[in-house]
Amino acid sequence: MKFSQPLIIVFFFLAFSIGANAQQLKENELVVIKGEKYILHQVRTGETMYSITQRFNVDSNELVAHNPELSDGLKIGEILKIPYREEADLSEKPIYQKGDPSKFIFHTISSRKETPYFIAKQYGITVEEIYAYNPEVQRFRKGVKLRIPRWEAAEDQVDKTEQFPAAEKPLEQDDGDQLIKHEVAQGETLYSISKKYNVSQSEILFYNPGAKDLKAGSIIYLPQTEQTVAEETDRPDEDISQFQDDVQWPDESEGFDAESISGKYFTHTIVSGETLWGISQKYNVDEDELKSLNPVLESGFPAGVSIKIPVEEQELASPEPKNEEAFIRHNVAQGETLFGLATKYNISIPEIRKFNPALENRNLVLGETILIPRKPDEEIATFMKEKEKDSVFVASEEPEFDTDYYEVELPAEIPDYCLPAISESFVSQVYDVALFLPFYVYANDTLNREIIMPDTTQMNDLAFSDNPLIDELPEETDTLIEQELTQEMFHSFYRNSEDFLQFYEGVLLAIDSLEQEGMNIRLHVFDTQQNPDSIRKFIYSEEFLETDLIIGPVYSQVQQQVSEISAKNRIPMVSPLASQSADLQSNPYLFQINPSRDYLAEKTAEFIAEEYFNSNFIVFEAGDQNNADAERVVELTKERLYQSGYWGQQQGVNFSVYDFNSEGPFGFGRILSRTKENVVFVPSLNEGEISVALSNINNRADDYSITLIGFNRYEQFSSIDLAYYFNLKLHYIDPYWIDYKDPATIQFINKFKANFHTEPDNFGAQGYDVAFYFLNALKNYGKHFEACLPYMRTNLVQGNYKFEKVSPFGGYMNKGVSVINYQRDYDVVRKRIIGKNRIAQQ
Structure with a gap:
């Protein structure tokens, strides 16, 4: 039995249903709704969110605000309500008037060379049309099956002489007898249907492109599986009691559907x-x-x-220790939390997560088994002895869990499509990389040229000498014309261009390393200065559209135009230094290396709550200048400490606010604890206020155990005595950390010095990390590498990258940060990594 005709109906269900309304709608009709002017626009074949926002001069976030259904993606035939702008383009676009496809054919990607651009060219369609008719495809990889729209008039436009693989049979000739028919019931979702029939949501969307907008009563078609047949024939709806002992169902009185989870x-x-x-x-x-x-x-x-x-069940797999004696296997009971387990076993929450990486991104699940590292007896004895030494409580050093004694084997979870290619096919490919940095070449050239004025007392001798710096004197003259002469003499770098020169040198080292592995890289370097005009003539050329990776620009006023081209042509673009990239919310191909200040504040509060939920926490207010980032840390910390369940308890956290201006230096000692760790945070980023605060807090460091929580910007405060940081055991969150004892770091520094005859600074390390990381991604996974970044192994000098998408239509921000600790023995260490990719922990 074939389902070819019904499938065609399913494909065009949405387009036809909207088409009836479209007959009464003029193209881009201008209407007034509640006093506001809007353009009613019907989405055409080939249009994208980016093209619509550019055409009508509207921000993508504003477009989604007026059309909430866009959060599920753009649908052809959908009518949008677009805020009117006078500069909007209301003319008809003939390129979009192709109408609905007459049929579809299948194409299965056979190699990594088949990029969206390659496939679009093969079939004579646009890249946007491929994405529009394959909404479930997140990444182009070998084995993925695509729907290719065909129009009767366009059939003859494909160049039959091109040597492309033959397209597969049309959809209406596919094996319809392997599909089953399902009528959507009230309340059913894509997820619940996928669970019911044991098929993935992407498979449902493949056969039913309009299924993202499910409606009760609509018909969809699903691939038939052995488990589906068994469930349909052997498991009546009423026979569910036999599974009650094996599955923990939520209380249905709370409104949960037992069939959907x-x-x-x-x-x-x-x-x-x-x-x-x-x-x-x-x-x-x-x-x-x-x-x-x-x-x-x-x-x-x-x-x-x-x-x-x-x-998912596979997320509950427990790591296996190589030494059973090193761990306690704990089965999670009803009501247990990470805070409770940390208290019960006298270890920190990060120490629990270290050996149970599934907990890095979630809380406990009832019934799962987790590993708790045992503290050696001698360490416990030392701890108790130090605690009882005198009346002053001294926090014990954390036990060393990095030895082979605590080694565990973690289950590998790398999808097949994210396994790096083992072939050498990348050797034959040339990767074009565009690097945009503000070198200020002209300004540096001008700054480092010196004007030389010849000595007039020697002019006659110079005039008749063979000095090449003096032009030949004109005939019949008895007066020597003085001429300005210049020569190059290095004085200094213009502004901060030396930093960007270091960044460039780091990029060159990364390229050299990868070229030694056989990668063929063509680097195009552009001096952006701070002026978008300096690069406009290059970025709008046809050659630039073939770029595989864009690094930079640095400044937002230059970044915007490059980002527009990146978004429109799906070119991955890296913002290497800015922490607030303006286009991050609208360009899905933008990768921001520096985490936002808001994210650093969030992670600072999370760190305090997890490591010091049983401490004496003090907010030390030292001035009147409020800082939004610092104030947010206070509010988030209070919120998280309250949620821990230990707020106000004897063994829990004490939360105090100390106003230094009103109470002076002598009242501070009254709120310090001798039995708990005193954790102090100064809600300011003003260097003067912080200096005064730390001076007074440090006066108590010999009598009380105090931990200072700060920001990575503390390193820039030159007037503050570094001894304060060590005495107060400063902790802060930072996206960067260089381990100068690491052999790989030593090798990088030696190579940098050998090539450029200078020590690399943070900019040099950043340039190396950015180029090395993203060029490896290109080599391993191709241009659309974003889905596989969590599984990529790279040894970076100072970064720990973990990219996460920031919004439905936005790009990716790095959320891999480290906890940096100044210790009382005058050593600075990385205490742990927050946001580590799971593959990196194996």
């Missing part, structure tokens, strides 16, 4: 600033599924509410 979940307490989309991305869960599990989310996303997050 796997039964395993953990809880997450919403923190201020979090969004439904952000949580769905963080835990890789569909938004509809979250709402199904948590009905409270139907009306909003309130901070402080605990919600249930489903977890």
Whole structure:
């Protein structure tokens, strides 16, 4: 039995249903709704979010605000309500008037060379059309099957002489007898249907492109599996009691649908600033599924509410220790938390997560088994002896868990499509890389040229000498014309161009390393200065559109135009230095290396809550100048400490605010504790205020155990005595850390000095890391590498990259940061890494 005709109906269901309304809609009709002017625009074949925002001069976030359905993606035939701008282009675009396809054919990607551009050229269509009719495809890789739209008039436009693989048979000739028909019931979601029939959501979308917008009563077609047949024939709906002992179902009185979940979940307490989309991305869960599990989310996303997050069975796999005696196997009981386990076993939450990497990104699941490292007896004895030495409490040093004694084997979880290519095919490919940096070549040239004025007393002798610096005197003259002469003499670098020169040198070292492995790289370097005009003539050329990777620009006013080309042509672009890239929310191909200040504040609060939830926490206010980042740390810390369950308890956290201006230096000692660690945070980034605060806090460091929490910008404060940082055991979150004892770091420094005769600074290391990381991504996974970055192994000098998407239509920000600690023995160490990719822990 064939389903070819019904499949065609499914493909065009959305387009036809909207087409009826479109007959009454003029092209880009201007209307007034509640006093505001809007353009009603019907999405045409080939259009993208980027092309629409550019054509109508509207921001993508504003477009989504007026059309919430866009959060599920752009759909051909959909009618959008676009805020009117006078400069908007309301003319018809003939390129979009192709109408609906007459049929589809299948194409299976056979190699990495088949990029979207390659396939579009093969079939005579646009790249946008490939993405529009394959919404479930997140990454082009070998084995992925694509739908290729065909128009009757366009059939003869494909060049039959090109040597491309033959297209597969048309959709209407596919094996329809392997599909089953399903009528969508009220309340069903894409997720619940995928679970019911044991097929992936991407498979459902492949056969039913309009299934992202499910409606009760609509018909979809699903691939038939052996388990599907068994469930349909052997498991009646009423026979579910036999599974009750094996599956933990949520209480249905709370509004949970037992048929739509796997039964395993953990809880997450919403923190201020979090969004439904952000949580769905963080835990890789569909938004509809979250709402199904948590009905409270139907009306909003309130901070402080605990919600249930489903977890897949494979996520519960426990790592295996090589030495059983080194660990306790703990089965998670009802109501247990990471805070409780840390207290029970007298270790920190990060130490638990270190040996249970699944917990790096989630909380505990009832019934799972986790590993708790045992402290050696002698360490416990030392700890107790130090604690009882006198009346002053001294925090013990953390036990050393990095030895072979605590080695564990972690299960590998690398998808097949993210296994690096083992062939040498990349050797024959040339990778074009564009590097945009503000070298200020002309300004440096002018600055380092010296004007030489010849000595007039010697002019007659010079005039008749063979000095090449003097022009030949004109005939019949008795007066020597003085001429300005110049020569190059280095004085200094213009502005901060020396930093960018170091960055460039680091890039060159990374390219050299990869070329030695056989990679063929062609580097194009552009001096951006701070002026977009300096690069405009290059970025709009046809040659530039063939670029495989863009690094830079640095400044936002130059970055914008390059970012537009990156988004339109799907070229990965790296913002290497800015922490607030203006285009990060609108360019899905932009990668920001520096985490935002807001993210650093969030991670600082998370670090305090996890490591010092049983401490004496003090906010030391030393001035009147408020700083938004510092104040946010205070609010988030208070929120997270309260959520820990230890707020106000005897063994829990004490939270105090000390106003130095009103109480003076002598009142501070009254709120310090002799039995708990005193954790102090100064909510300021003013160097003068911090200097005064640390001077007074340090006066108490000999009598109390004090830990100072700060920011990475403390390193820039030259007037503050570094001894304060060591005495107060300063901790802060930083995206960068260089281990000068690491052999790889030593090798990098020696190579840098040998090639450029100078020590590399942070900019040199940053240039190396950025180029080495993203060129490896190109080599291993091709141009669309974003899905495989979590599984890539790279040894970087100072970075720890973990990229996460920032918004539905935005790019990726690095969320890999480190906890840096100044120790009392005057050593500075990286205490741990936050946001480490799981593959890196294997």
